[in-house]
Amino acid sequence: MTSPMGFLFNEEHEMVRKMVREFAAKEIAPKIKELDRKQQHDPAIIAKMAEQGLLGICIPVRYGGQGMDYISLGIVSEELEYVDTSARVVMSVHVGLNSLGVLQWGTEEQKQRFLVPQARGEKIACFCLTEPDAGTDVQAMRSTARREGDHYILNGEKVWISLADVADHFLVFAKTDPQAEPPYRGISAFMMTRDMPGVTTGSYHGKLGVRAGNTGWVKMDDVPVPVENRIGEEGEGFKIALSCLDNGRYTVAAGALGLIRASLDASVRYAQQRKTFGVPIAQHQLVKRMISLMVQRRDAGELLVYKAGWMKNQGLRNSRETTLAKWFCTDASFDSAADAVQIHGAYGYSDEYDVERFLRNSKGAVIYEGTRELQQLLQADYEFGYRRYRPLRCELPAYDPEEWTREA
């Protein structure tokens, strides 16, 4: 946090920040290097996050959550990624992409059935949009959902799915009308659960970064999904996916801000210790330049991220602001991590220091949840007026402290 108290954050936010910082330092930091090296996902970390209530942070208490606001979600994402990206990814997919989607689009009955156990951390949730031939071009997806009586039969393959081998609940997008024109109108959303027949998953190894996180594939062979598990109406899937991304991208942006801070703090520490030509390298102007660029990215990023968070609290549509924050912060975190490695010299190039992990981890976020190029296109399209907000059948509810903390 660089903004003075009261400008972006209140005392409650500050206490949340302190708590999560301590949590990440004690529960994640001591083992992350080893997990990353071994490309090992540690389920104990998610279990601890669940126990602490992080998995339901901004979900109303009556749906099993903690009743905090959307800014707190950003703070948790930021502080977790300060230590490692893998823990922040859990917030992005479980809370941002899945649970908030159910809060926004689910029926009351679906909220009871899916959101309550997810917010309590009893069930882990993920988001399945990407396919082998459909990433940025979501409409090109081939997965299908064929209606048969009171079930949909799902077929297809999803790839690059975070928590694929861990999740119990899968928010899956598939075509109920493969012939629809334009094609996005044929997409629908479903909550598929691991216990359904025909669901198989697997994990990838050899990722550049987020090596302590689980990423994999999900295959669906004639999976019978009850009609009651369809989220939203038939054909609303594309809009639902975009709503989910408004929240997922927010957590990615906030996390990237944490990564900028981590790169900066590590660099400041190292630059004061390491001496060349008789003085600490902190005194060389070109090193100072790298530090000040990180400071600039951190402070600007903080404003962009929490402006989006504030808009969510107010119930204002924020797709443009969120994508701008996501684009800026993820690019900035990659540049900052690269500079951090540079400041560490050869030591930064080895895993003795954390900064090489920061660099590897930072690249993913420039790709997932909408590539940098997609975010750039969106900004211009909003500016030209080619794209504008249209009312949604279900909006993300504004944060209301009383409503959020009501027991029933």
Add this chain to the structure above:
Amino acid sequence: MKVAVLIKQTPDTAELPKVSPEEVRSGDVKATMVINPWDEYAAEEAIQLGDRFGASSVAISLGKEGETDALKHALAMGVNSALLVDVEAAREGDVWAVATALAAAVQHEGDVDVVLTGKMSVDGNSGAVYTGVACKLGWNLLVNVTKIVDIADGVVTAERSFEGGQETVTMPLPVVISVAKEINDPRYPSFMGIRKASRAKIPVLTAQELGLESIPRAVRWENLRKPEARHTEVQIIEGETVEEQAAKLVDALLAEKVI
């Protein structure tokens, strides 16, 4: 039953190296202030005594007006209430003056059966305040307690460790207990606790209310300086086998005259 837990607000240990003697002298330390880590064990124990014996708990801290971060941390963990003791003569005095003010606050609170404290503070490091508090209150003192086994019929049964051993002791209430870190695993503040604590208005007890406008002191700080930074070097002992590594390690230790 009522438990008072004494809490100190101290600089975040990660930031201690940054604190300058001038800041300490003026009392205006620029580091992030947190609950003294040893006191987290005392706060956790107070909460657990609440769960086990229905005890109510109050966190008491000596500090300037507004220095409530540590108290709020204790509230957010689940301690029932908090009290800030604003006694300038104690803040600027010695360990005995601090103990005098804290004991007076415990008495002012009334009906307290157990006072819990951490084993020391990470900034002052005296580890003597609880002794002074027990002395001032005229209560029994138990130090290095690793487990509170039972509290029944006005008697506390506790396990405490000392160098080379462990003993189980019983002692009549009221009692001052300083806890060791083995006693529990302090919880993180919960979100519900954070909401409650961030809205809490913490009452302030003044020197006038306690009749402590001045406290005689025996110790004066003549000078304050920072210890020289220690220069340490890390040496990784490599070798094909464990035996070879061990042999090299022994040679290195002998060469350094460590053994």
